[in-house]
Amino acid sequence: MERFSHLHLDGQQKETITYQNQMIHYGLYQPRPEAYFFSDIPWHWHDEFEFGYLSVGSMRYKTNNQECILHEGDGIFINSGSLHYLQPLEPKKDIRLQSQFFDKSFLAGSSGSLFDIKYIAPVKEQRQLEMVPLYGSNPEHKEFLDKMQEAANLGTERKDFFELRLQRIFSELWETVYSWAMSTKKDRDSFNSLEDEKIKQLLLFIQAHFTEKITVGMIAGAIPISERECYRLFQNKLDITPSEYITSLRMQRAQELLMHSDKGVLEIALETGFGSSSYFGKLFKQHHHITPKQYQKLSGIIS
CATH class of the missing domain: 2.60.120.280 (Regulatory protein AraC)
Known part of the structure; x- marks a missing residue:
């Protein structure tokens, strides 16, 4: 029986499943x-x-x-x-x-x-x-x-x-x-498999560039489609905006660094694309109701 604390995702948001015995999947x-x-x-x-x-x-x-x-x-x-x-x-x-x-x-x-x-x-x-x-x-x-x-x-x-x-x-x-x-x-x-493939391609592009300064125009251009179509796909398929998805990826990566590294809050904010520790801290508290430093303490990274 496997116990785990986070998903193991590759660059395409694909999760790697670990089998206890490779002879029985x-x-x-x-x-x-x-x-x-x-x-x-x-x-x-x-x-x-x-x-x-x-x-x-x-x-x-x-x-x-x-x-x-x-x-x-x-x-x-x-x-x-x-x-x-x-x-x-x-x-x-x-x-x-x-x-x-x-x-x-x-x-x-x-x-x-x-x-x-x-x-x-x-x-x-x-x-x-x-x-x-x-x-x-x-x-x-x-x-x-x-x-x-x-x-x-x-x-x-x-x-x-x-x-x-x-x-x-x-x-x-x-x-x-x-x-x-x-x-x-x-x-x-009633099912549009082409749209499903498009949203996967958009997610793949964001996954590769979410730590950078990227715009909706850059995301839409990865397929390419119009910005309006990009917004529509995200809203219809995921019920979020492209910006909200970018923030969720940055937050996920920041959590991993807070939990598993001894890097400071500013370094993590810059590495994950938030730009400043104050902006990162504000968003983190909105999402999780505690500060990044408090989260590090809970994770045992800092005392």
Whole structure:
């Protein structure tokens, strides 16, 4: 069972999932809430399919085209390649999120196998199936959630034959996931995969340049599209402006430096593109209700 305190993202906002055993591509994650949920979890994606379960607290999930709020006892399915964002709705100490990840090889074996072509690829290719919230109050969802927890218990205890039993449970769950994918085909016309690709390209450009002085015109020119179209894509897909996304990236990087380095506040402000320690301090306190130095003390960097 893996425990972690922050996402491992590459330059394309892709999360790297760590498997406990490289011969079985399944990962059970139990985040440390005191570190992980200090703030929103930024927009990111991963190749793996994700099954999440919220045992304590409330969180908001967003994808390019969907939004939902989960409470204690609820869960979620996130499709492979789906860009998503998480926002804790309660203090970090009151959040407990468990996630199970696996890639197609876990259920289908080798790429291009009959199982991959017939059952796994059709789900992954349904780009409009970004996520499916699962509510504990719904009897059908409750049955699905109970099986998810059965799998998590197997992954935690890791007794003899747990790998076979895990695969059996997720194969059963996959029949339902596959039915979700097939039911979304009728909504294909309402889904714009081209816009999804555009927003990913814009995020990639910002990720590469967020520490610099960049304008909306520079961001839009990376594709290229008009500034107006750039604003529209961000508002429609992410419900934020380009500037707000830049600030969130800078804040995320600043938090990492405050937590894991002994650099001063001014040095961090300059390195992350905020320009001055006073401006950085003002925004940081607005976001987190404490100063950068107080955060360093909480992280144990300074005494």
